[in-house]
Amino acid sequence: MSRTLKKKKHWSTKVVECAVAWGNLGDFGSVVEILGGxxxxxFPYIGQMKLDVLVCHVGKLPYYGDVLLEVNGTPVSGLTNRDTLAVIRHFREPIRLKTVKPGASSALCSHRCCWPVT
Structure with missing residues (x-):
């Protein structure tokens, strides 16, 4: 008996790129909160944003919780929060962000090593 396998899209097809500016209102960290690390x-991800200050030149603005993959072509996945903010501060505005919506996390891990000891 064979099953019909449903072909799922790879997460990389859902990557969104945008170019954002925020005027002369301080650094990016004062306008967009970067969490995680x-x-x-x-992974670093987008926190709260001051939407009245941000201007999106290309693409569409990321949403709260979107995973931050790149800043101006520099990969930030795997960096600490402090290092991610340092990468962002290095560039002038507008900056290009690549983000992706986080995948659904399963409540229980399938690995026996993660199960609670009874």
Whole structure:
């Protein structure tokens, strides 16, 4: 008996790129909150944003919780939060961001090593 396998799209097809500017209102970190980071075992992701200040020149603005993959072509996945902010501060505005929506996380891990000891 064979099953019909449903072909799923690879996550990389859902990557969104945008170019954002925020005027002369300080640095990017004062307008967009960057959360997560390698020190927490997470990818950097977008936190709260001041939408009234951000201007999107190309693409569409990311949403709260979107995973930050690149800043002006520099990969930031796997960096600490502090290093990610340093990469962002290095560039002038507008900056290009590549983001992707996070995947659904399963409540229980399938690995037996992660199961609680009874």
């Amino acid at each position: 390698a020190e927490l075992g997470q």
